[in-house]
Amino acid sequence: MSETVATGAVSVAGTSGVIHDRVPPATPDTLRPSRRTLARRGTRTVLGLLLPLALLALWQWVTSAGIVAPYQLPSPASVWNAAVHLAERNLLVPYVAISTQRVLIGFAIGSALGLLLGAVVGLSRLGDALLAPTLGAVRAVPSLAWVPLIFLWLKLGEDSKITLVAIGAFFPVYTTVAAALRHVDPHLVEVGRAYGLRGIRLFSTVQLPAVLPSVVSGLRLALAQSWLFLVAAELIASSMGLGFLLMDSGNNGRVDRIILAIILLALLGKLTDSLIGLAEKYLLKRWA
Secondary structure, eight states, X not given: OOOEEEETTEEEESSSOOEEEOOOOOXXXXXXXXXXXXXXXXXXXXXXXXXXXXXXXXXXXXXXXXXXXXXXSOOHHHHHHHHHHHHHTTOHHHHHHHHHHHHHXXXXXXXXXXXXXXXXXXXXXXXXXXXXXXXXXXXXXXXXXXXXXXXXXXXXXXXXXXXXXXHHHHHHXXXXXXXXXXXXXXXXXXXXXXXXXXXXXXIIIIIHHHTHHHHHHHHHHHHHHHHHHXXXXXXXXXXXXXXXXXXXXXXXXXXXXXXXXXXXXXXXXXXXXXXXXXXXXXXXXXXX
8 A cells, every 4th residue: 555645855655664855866977067057056156256356456446545453454465474473483373273162062052952842832832831941031131241241150161152142043953943943834733643654753854954043043153153152151260262363453452453453353253153064964965
């Protein structure tokens, strides 16, 4: 006996209780990227570089023409020299490494908790009634309000900084996951239950793939929030990291290092965001 029930792109087949997608058979041509796809990727990369290169050229022209004073906006060469000088003193790589480590650990903790509690609130009426009002009130607290309390409780070590980053990552993931799970097609869930899926299997096989785009959007927002909370933590109490570099450079009037720290934060933020994008493509292919 065989039955196929389709909802959107998802199909349920057979009586084995296994839910799968309708995927065309793989061929060498489908496994190999087409020339058009590669050309599209190359075009997108070139277009993405146009604005940064134009801004760099404008920056160089403004500084070389003397339109802006060097103490307000140093030239690109001055910022590069500042990076080289920090690297020669063995400071640049440790600053980047410690900030990245804090973000990744805090992001992993905060997003995992956000996914867990978001699933509880989104899937359970009892969990929604118990947790949603309190978490909604806590979410409304301004981010910087946590800083003095966390430092008072956990002192000035790594734990306080990672905790702040985790708080920044938690709420975007929690909010998007809870909202998305509430709007999963109930017919799709009923089909999963009809084929014997319950609890974790139902969540991982049916509900999580259905809300994957929303989860990824939440993770990307959480990552941006993680970098924001990291800088707030390092600006207030740190002796290493890009936030400390910003604070120390501001105290010493080193605008070149301030701009360097901002550029590094932008590059690291884009790099980590791109990694989430790659993970999304992998998961979409796996569940496609």
